[in-house]
Amino acid sequence: MTVQDVRSFNRFYTRLIGALDYGRHLYAPYTLTETRVLYELAHAPRTDAADLRGQLALDAGYLSRILNRFERDGLIERGPSEADTRRRRVALTERGREAAGLLDERARETVGALLAGVPAGERDRLARAMAAIREILGERRPPSAEDVVLRGPRPGDLGWIVERNAAVYAAEYGWNAEYEGLVARIVAGFAENHDPRQERVWIAELDGRRVGCVMCVRDDAPATARLRLLLVEPEARGLGIGDRLVTAVAGFARDAGYRELVLWTNDVLAAARRLYQRHGFVLTAERRHRSFGKDLVGQDWRRELRA
Missing domain, CATH: 3.40.630.30 (Gcn5-related N-acetyltransferase (GNAT))
Structure with missing residues (x-):
């Protein structure tokens, strides 16, 4: 495999995702990064800013601006961490959970539309290929019971x-x-x-x-x-x-x-x-x-x- 192979695949996948989202405004009114932050908060309801930075590999200042916007919009609430008072706990409000749920529903519909065109017999093969890419390119997180x-x-x-x-x-x-x-x-x-x-x-x-x-x-x-x-x-x-x-x-x-x-x-x-x-x-x-x-x-x- 060459660098060009990877770049070619990246262009293909970017075009594919862009085509699925054409005219649908999948993440509106949020950016892709803001949507990722909402997703993490929805699936880890008790976390703090330091955890989010590590999970999403975000610059501290950039994440702070996102959280400030979310707080102004009533999507999150912040307070002292129960485990470490030097940290700030971040949790979704009811409005934040509704926003995260809407974005998740849009994403499910979009991916469902993509998979609808994949023959049933090829879906296991596709899943194995995706898992192999994640493992080889660095996502070596050990599996957990929740993954089963x-x-x-x-x-x-x-x-x-x-x-x-x-x-x-x-x-x-x-x-x-x-x-x-x-x-x-x-x-x-x-x-x-x-x-x-x-x-x-x-x-x-x-x-x-x-x-x-x-x-x-x-x-x-x-x-x-x-x-x-x-x-x-x-x-x-x-x-x-x-x-x-x-x-x-x-x-x-x-x-x-x-x-x-x-x-x-x-x-x-x-x-x-x-x-x-x-x-x-x-x-x-x-x-x-x-x-x-x-x-x-x-x-x-x-x-x-x-x-």
Whole structure:
């Protein structure tokens, strides 16, 4: 890549954004920088001027003039910081929140218009490319739990569940293709015949990348749901994704009228077992078995669901 490549991309993107905003006055009556300050204040309601300078890389004098204007317009209020009295806390007023909400709505509409022209199958690819640019060019902020989104499955997600379960368990536990076959049968059964009122799949997404999944399906026992195929990608662990996925399954199962939630796992999955225990599951049975090319101890876990 050359300097000219970067400049060419910058010109393309600038023209694209300008075309989307043509005649729409996206930021009016504020400048782009003022809009960025409003956005940060709306998403970090307790901050101070020093934080804003660091987050937005703004000159202190320039930021001060922006905040002075906002205060005159009744958009913000300032006071001593609770953490450090030498600092000034900045917070949006009700009028400021309304202004920030309007600008956010305009931005959502504009970006929505842009994405409307992108084929559904290309959106994941676009998101990955954007994430790669941000990471490579310096935005190396570690991911946080707030960056993770849980959503329903899209075309291709069920196949991804099979692929990633097979790959992760082969890499971490040495399980063979027998496990991939089991996962494929479970996923195929869900795809071909499931009741969306009582069965569901969740995909965990981080910066446009799939990093986790879980399923809730009907069990053979009456009024019983089964948690299946819980997976969190190794690079996304530590963000509470497993907790959120299990919580989502339990809440859905309870709302769907199930009285119990059950699951089957193996004793070698120590982290998963600790997760289930945190969520109120109780070990009810253990059986030795030879599966997936390994000698294992299978475990049945059960949790009562209260209304």
